[in-house]
Amino acid sequence: MDNGLLFNLEALSKWMNLSSKKEVVQNLHKLGIPFVELSNGEVVTLYSALERGFQKNAMEEAEELIRMDEVIKLTKACRASINNYVSQGSFPPKIQLGPRKVAWRKAEVLQWVEGKRDW
Template sequence: MRQALSLLENGEPIRRLPLEDGGDEDRLLRLPEVLRLTGMCRSALYDQMARGQFPGSIKIGERATSWSAKAVRNWIAQRVDGL
């Protein structure tokens, strides 16, 4: 399943940056990438966040928000597994 989640809809691999410690990589995703990966529109994403059904965002600046790639991948995996 990890391999299936590593491809965009067009079949291109998602480019990932490894962590320096060599552990399971994680990075921050901006809104357009989260929307592309989940297939949701912006309002649906924020609605699911408000209901606690989608991972919360991380404030990275005064006007910049991101999401943990690991949390988003886990959310997608749960949907694929039917949970």
């Protein structure tokens, strides 16, 4: 463990005496510790990310992504309208997560809802 701030999920599960990475994440949530799980398997608290210069990467990974159902709730628009807005370029771009799985950055959708930005 690196100064108590940057952890590998496997090391954390051993240290916390838990059997799975999922339990580690659940316990961090229960404790109210803000953290980011990086794509390389490391867990960084947001505080340590700021202190250690990981700010840009950690914050990008920490961006909350939302799926279509949440976009519909936030925008009060139907699925077809959202798809039309995206194809017209007047809505935040979707992020392809898989062959049939897309998401949007919640912050961008909220900006669109508030009319602060048009795409």
